[in-house]
Amino acid sequence: MKGSTRNLLVGIAYIGLLGGLLWLAQSTLNNYYLRILAVIGINIILTVSLNLTNGFTGDFSLGIAAFMAIGAYTAALLSLPVAMKTASFPGLPAWLQEVAVPFLPATIVGGLLAAGVAVVVGIPVLRLRGHYLAVATLGLMVIVRIVANNWQDVTRGARGINGIPPVSSIWWTFGWAVVTIYVVWMIVNSPYGRAMIGVREDWLAAQARGVNLLRTRLLAFTLSAFFAGCAGSLYAHLITAITPSSFSFVITFNIVVMLVVGGMGSITGSVLGAVLLTLLPEALRQVETALASGGTPVYGLSQIIIALLAALVMIFRRQGLFGGKELRLPGMVEREMRD
Amino acid sequence: MITPTYVAQQIINGVNLGSMYALIAIGLTIVYGLLRLINFAHGDLMMLGAYLGLLLLSATFTPLALTLLLPMLVIGLVGVLVERVAYRPLRGAPEVTMLITSLAVSSIIENTMVMTVTAQPRAFTLPSGVNQLHTVAGVSFSTLDVLTVGLSVALMVALTLYIRTSRTGIAMRAAAENLRAARLMGIDINRVVMTAFLLGSALAAAAGWLWAAKYSTVEPFMGFLPGLKAFVAAVIGGIGVIPGAVLGGYLLGFAEIFFVGFLPPAFSGYRDAFVFALLLIILLIRPNGILGVSTDERA
Numbered sequence: 026m027k028g029s030t031r032n033l034l035v036g037i038a039y040i041g042l043l044g045g046l047l048w049l050a051q052s053t054l055n056n057y058y059l060r061i062l063a064v065i066g067i068n069i070i071l072t073v074s075l076n077l078t079n080g081f082t083g084d085f086s087l088g089i090a091a092f093m094a095i096g097a098y099t100a101a102l103l104s105l106p107v108a109m110k111t112a113s114f115p116g117l118p119a120w121l122q123e124v125a126v127p128f129l130p131a132t133i134v135g136g137l138l139a140a141g142v143a144v145v146v147g148i149p150v151l152r153l154r155g156h157y158l159a160v161a162t163l164g165l166m167v168i169v170r171i172v173a174n175n176w177q178d179v180t181r182g183a184r185g186i187n188g189i190p191p192v193s194s195i196w197w198t199f200g201w202a203v204v205t206i207y208v209v210w211m212i213v214n215s216p217y218g219r220a221m222i223g224v225r226e227d228w229l230a231a232q233a234r235g236v237n238l239l240r241t242r243l244l245a246f247t248l249s250a251f252f253a254g255c256a257g258s259l260y261a262h263l264i265t266a267i268t269p270s271s272f273s274f275v276i277t278f279n280i281v282v283m284l285v286v287g288g289m290g291s292i293t294g295s296v297l298g299a300v301l302l303t304l305l306p307e308a309l310r311q312v313e314t315a316l317a318s319g320g321t322p323v324y325g326l327s328q329i330i331i332a333l334l335a336a337l338v339m340i341f342r343r344q345g346l347f348g349g350k351e352l353r354l355p356g357m358v359e360r361e362m363r364d
Numbered sequence: 365m366i367t368p369t370y371v372a373q374q375i376i377n378g379v380n381l382g383s384m385y386a387l388i389a390i391g392l393t394i395v396y397g398l399l400r401l402i403n404f405a406h407g408d409l410m411m412l413g414a415y416l417g418l419l420l421l422s423a424t425f426t427p428l429a430l431t432l433l434l435p436m437l438v439i440g441l442v443g444v445l446v447e448r449v450a451y452r453p454l455r456g457a458p459e460v461t462m463l464i465t466s467l468a469v470s471s472i473i474e475n476t477m478v479m480t481v482t483a484q485p486r487a488f489t490l491p492s493g494v495n496q497l498h499t500v501a502g503v504s505f506s507t508l509d510v511l512t513v514g515l516s517v518a519l520m521v522a523l524t525l526y527i528r529t530s531r532t533g534i535a536m537r538a539a540a541e542n543l544r545a546a547r548l549m550g551i552d553i554n555r556v557v558m559t560a561f562l563l564g565s566a567l568a569a570a571a572g573w574l575w576a577a578k579y580s581t582v583e584p585f586m587g588f589l590p591g592l593k594a595f596v597a598a599v600i601g602g603i604g605v606i607p608g609a610v611l612g613g614y615l616l617g618f619a620e621i622f623f624v625g626f627l628p629p630a631f632s633g634y635r636d637a638f639v640f641a642l643l644l645i646i647l648l649i650r651p652n653g654i655l656g657v658s659t660d661e662r663a
Contacts, residue, residue, distance in 0.1 A: 340453045
């Protein structure tokens with residue numbers, strides 16, 4: 026049997042296994058745990074897609090929260106029921122007020138809009154070397170938040186959007202997670218991915234071999250933004266209410282930590298990092314409440330531990346848990362690279 | 365109504381804000397010049413300076429000058445400590461590694477403050493004389509404004525003299541130009557970097573004190589946005605160049621105040637968005653900043 030056919034079959038088997046596990050979770054867990062599980066799926070999407078920029082291409086984007094916000098607001102505005110739009114958003118343009126788009130297309134449009142913004146930001150910034158992208162994407166986060174706070178007609182400002190249809194579920198988030206992993210995996214193992222790794226390892230040598238630096242970096246950045254936008258939509262339809270402050274820097278930082286703990290440049294590492302670091306703060310939150318002195322929980326503790334973890338990983342195990350290597354799933358065979 | 369008095373008032377406000385940006389940007393630019401590190405924890409040192417000032421102000425017997433100078437000294441040492449503990453073990457590591465570590469340090473500092481003094485904003489009040497308003501030819505400013513501008517300029521002049529004439533200052537410039545060559549010439553890089561963090565953090569603490577005095581409040585996340593904007597200022601002026609940080613700081617201060625002051629009020633909510641849009645434009649048309657020189661990285 027050819028390697029690719031075999032991998033396809035094994036892949037289908039794994040997806041079947043995942044489906045079985047999700048079905049098991051669906052029928053045994055209560056809503057609280059199901060929600061955490063759904064968030065794990067969202068965080069896998071975010072971490073794996075961020076890996077494309079920060080891990081494989083070596084650019085440092087901090088735009089996750091901004092792209093999530095763009096995707097979330099766009100998709101929410103598209104999918105809100107018409108009756109709710111006429112009641113809460115009298116200022117919306119008529120064409121938008123009269124439609125209620127289903128969840129999937131709304132999510133894709135949200136992702137596309139995030140990707141479009143990434144192109145606009147990426148073209149000036151990615152022509153430069155160095156980590157200007159980090160500051161520019163943080164700036165983008167500030168801009169997005171300000172627009173969300175001020176554009177009353179469309180975003181309702183600080184009141185945010187509520188009553189978003191609660192259609193997101195573990196099936197959607199893990200479905201998207203599988204798509205994200207597949208796309209990123211295919212890209213990384215394609216000539217585009219080789220070019221990205223080349224840019225990361227030695228941009229000068231890569232350029233000398235004919236790699237178009239801007240195009241390669243922009244592809245990684247834009248694709249990453251697309252998935253972040255989709256994740257934003259999944260998140261909005263999970264928690265059903267969003268405000269400008271839902272998409273704060275803390276989200277970006279935590280995803281970065283998931284990435285570095287798992288190991289930049291490793292997809293399986295990203296998945297594991299996302300799972301571990303979604304569960305850890307959830308556990309620590311219980312500790313914060315348990316340590317409550319005089320009625321107020323010890324806020325900040327869980328965030329300190331996450332940050333400390335990131336700093337320690339950077340100082341003592343820079344390559345993260347997986348060190349840029351992939352955990353080989355049993356049954357999978359190495360894809361042959363043809364010259 | 366745009367009258368000459370109004371314009372003069374805006375200029376005063378711009379100088380004021382610009383001074384604070386310049387003070388913060390200097391520390392960022394020195395560190396970036398030496399280590400290629402965007403120190404995200406810089407704004408948090410500014411916040412710590414403000415809190416320490418508040419602590420000293422609440423002790424009634426402390427002379428006013430001491431409530432500013434002592435935080436500068438202490439936060440300068442905190443900056444040195446941060447470098448020693450978090451950044452020095454990473455010397456020679458990829459730039460991304462230090463960047464992530466500085467994000468982590470920033471988060472640790474902010475959340476430690478949340479844990480100890482809570483996220484609740486606190487009033488930062490100076491003795492009444494300092495906030496007294498003066499009016500000259502219809503333009504009003506407070507004693508604090510004079511103090512802000514005077515102190516900032518004094519500190520910047522002192523720093524420039526130090527960098528230009530002292531042995532460590534000369535070593536610092538050499539190391540910023542080429543770290544490896546400077547080391548080969550026998551310059552103690554650790555000492556240079558330590559001095560850079562000491563001076564930069566002390567200036568940040570001063571800026572934090574002045575910022576808190578201007579807006580009469582302190583809170584654990586107050587350093588994030590000024591720190592980020594000061595980096596924009598440093599990029600505008602030319603990152604790595606100290607006069608560039610000063611120039612960028614003042615330009616950004618003016619640009620921001622004029623944006624709010626001369627455009628219809630509907631725009632004023634978009635003030636911070638304007639700052640970062642400006643960054644994108646600068647990166648597009650003059651990526652090395654105004655005073656920056658194009659340095660091609662050696663492979």
